[in-house]
Amino acid sequence: MPAEGSRSFWLQLAESISRATSQPFVIENTTSASGGCINSAYVVSGGGKEYFVKTNRADLLDMFEAEGEALSVMSQSRTVRVPRPVNWGKADDTAWLAMEYIKLGGSGSQALLGEQLAAMHRSSADRFGWHRDNTIGSTPQHNRWHDNWIEFFRDQRLAYQLSLARRHGHHGSLQRNGERLLEVIEEFFTAYQPLPSMLHGDLWGGNYSTDESGQPVIYDPAFYYGDREADIAMTELFGGFGQDFHDAYNAAWPLDSGYAVRRTLYNLYHVINHLNLFGGGYAMQAENMINQLLSLRN
Ligand code: ADP
Numbered sequence: 055m056p057a058e059g060s061r062s063f064w065l066q067l068a069e070s071i072s073r074a075t076s077q078p079f080v081i082e083n084t085t086s087a088s089g090g091c092i093n094s095a096y097v098v099s100g101g102g103k104e105y106f107v108k109t110n111r112a113d114l115l116d117m118f119e120a121e122g123e124a125l126s127v128m129s130q131s132r133t134v135r136v137p138r139p140v141n142w143g144k145a146d147d148t149a150w151l152a153m154e155y156i157k158l159g160g161s162g163s164q165a166l167l168g169e170q171l172a173a174m175h176r177s178s179a180d181r182f183g184w185h186r187d188n189t190i191g192s193t194p195q196h197n198r199w200h201d202n203w204i205e206f207f208r209d210q211r212l213a214y215q216l217s218l219a220r221r222h223g224h225h226g227s228l229q230r231n232g233e234r235l236l237e238v239i240e241e242f243f244t245a246y247q248p249l250p251s252m253l254h255g256d257l258w259g260g261n262y263s264t265d266e267s268g269q270p271v272i273y274d275p276a277f278y279y280g281d282r283e284a285d286i287a288m289t290e291l292f293g294g295f296g297q298d299f300h301d302a303y304n305a306a307w308p309l310d311s312g313y314a315v316r317r318t319l320y321n322l323y324h325v326i327n328h329l330n331l332f333g334g335g336y337a338m339q340a341e342n343m344i345n346q347l348l349s350l351r352n
Pocket of ligand 1: 087088090091092093094095106108137153154155156157158260261263273274
């Protein structure tokens with residue numbers, strides 16, 4: 055039986071939440087919440103309090119620690135609503151992350167998200183990266199601080215995913231043309247100087263919803279400070295974000311005209327990550343994107 059199926063796990067979790075919130079918490083009800091890609095999730099409630107709890111293997115506590123820290127920093131920006139983290143830890147063989155439970159699925163305007171995301175992107179750092187590594191899906195994501203965005207994105211994002219793809223047996227033209235792209239990547243930035251913006255980092259439609267009052271909520275970040283175009287690019291990769299969102303974002307903080315090309319560069323990171331996570335057709339998609347980028351520089 056997995057640890058979270060045991061009474062001892064829930065007792066330890068409740069005790070830990072009580073300590074973290076300085077309020078007694080006794081779990082009366084545990085409901086499994088579906089929808090996540092990586093972890094198990096539950097809504098735990100008792101005495102009028104409710105928390106959202108993600109669980110996984112004990113050795114993955116680091117992943118939850120990074121997510122908890124990211125939610126905390128994002129929530130301090132007071133821009134887009136994110137669940138406030140409560141605490142994280144491990145009990146028996148299980149790691150957990152507990153956070154504020156937010157009733158999702160209200161109706162709201164995506165324009166508000168565009169406006170608030172632009173405000174979040176104005177939260178800055180003096181370099182690119184973060185003080186710790188985290189994960190994108192279940193893939194490690196390296197965030198070593200860097201003064202130079204192009205080197206950061208080349209080495210810690212694209213080159214790393216390409217090396218993972220090599221380890222997974224994806225050789226040949228993907229690697230050859232990928233290497234070529236890394237060599238010429240500076241050419242996509244000749245008239246553009248990115249700023250280190252606070253990023254969600256994994257902003258696909260599944261990581262966005264609205265609360266009961268219609269306020270946008272984002273969750274499950276792959277947080278770091280980077281070029282804001284990377285967040286916007288991902289909103290266009292799998293759909294779910296409409297014209298209202300883009301118009302409001304651009305009204306609040308217009309994008310550079312070179313974004314239309316760099317969008318493919320930034321989304322290549324996610325497509326190679328999908329290749330590494332799921333295999334299959336993503337290889338062809340990644341190759342097409344690389345070829346398109348290489349042909350655009352002429
Ligand atoms: P995973 O890390 O496994 O992908 P997510 O963090 O994406 O899990 O959460 C899975 C789903 O649970 C989300 O798609 C969302 O619908 C819901 N969810 C996430 N966080 C909360 C929360 N704090 N309160 C209520 N529902 C949440």
